[in-house]
Amino acid sequence: xxxxxxxxxxxxxxxxxxxxxxxxxxxxxxxxxxxxxxxxxxxxxxxxxxxxxxxxxxxxxxxxxxxxxxxxxxxxxxxxxxxxxxxxxxxxxxxxxxxxxxxxxxxxxxxxxxxxxxxxxxxxxxxxxxxxxxxxxxxxxxxxxxxxxxxxxxxxxxxxxxxxxxxxxxxxxxxxx
Ligand code: SAM
Numbered sequence: 038x039x040x041x042x043x044x045x046x047x048x049x050x051x052x053x054x055x056x057x058x059x060x061x062x063x064x065x066x067x068x069x070x071x072x073x074x075x076x077x078x079x080x081x082x083x084x085x086x087x088x089x090x091x092x093x094x095x096x097x098x099x100x101x102x103x104x105x106x107x108x109x110x111x112x113x114x115x116x117x118x119x120x121x122x123x124x125x126x127x128x129x130x131x132x133x134x135x136x137x138x139x140x141x142x143x144x145x146x147x148x149x150x151x152x153x154x155x156x157x158x159x160x161x162x163x164x165x166x167x168x169x170x171x172x173x174x175x176x177x178x179x180x181x182x183x184x185x186x187x188x189x190x191x192x193x194x195x196x197x198x199x200x201x202x203x204x205x206x207x208x209x210x211x212x213x214x
Pocket of ligand 1: 146164
């Protein structure tokens with residue numbers, strides 16, 4: 038897969054601050070190129086971009102997008118859309134189809150998702166047919182559809198880099214001389 042973007046719907050700035058931040062950070066860590074936020078929360082956008090600056094890579098967040106416009110544009114350019122919903126087809130039964138597509142938009146909700154999304158999506162996919170969390174749904178999906186192990190992804194040009202250690206914390210801090 039060449040490109041993966043997350044479209045986050047229904048974010049309520051006060052109530053969903055932590056969970057939407059975690060959706061963005063999880064998407065970044067597991068290989069998505071960016072997140073489109075269909076709500077106006079510039080502070081959240083900045084916070085996620087700050088993490089990117091410290092830890093590397095070029096993950097982006099676009100604040101306050103119009104979800105219908107973004108989905109239409111993505112599809113016109115040949116991309117496919119996968120809406121994550123516990124009501125959908127279970128991921129193990131859809132993963133081989135999804136993995137074949139080159140550019141994928143993954144849609145996750147917060148509050149009730151507009152029904153139109155179910156119709157616009159190429160796939161409505163459940164990460165197991167039980168209610169849980171958009172963070173878990175994004176993580177498992179990105180892991181299952183990946184061609185190469187997302188946990189081995191390297192992030193370049195960050196100020197901070199962890200040196201994996203059996204005990205304690207080892208961090209290279211490029212801000213120090
Ligand atoms: N009550 C909302 C509704 O009925 O649409 C859903 C709330 S749920 C906490 C928020 C989001 O998490 C959903 O829109 C969906 O994207 C994701 N989600 C939760 N459980 C899921 C599952 N089992 N499979 C896929 N996505 C899931």
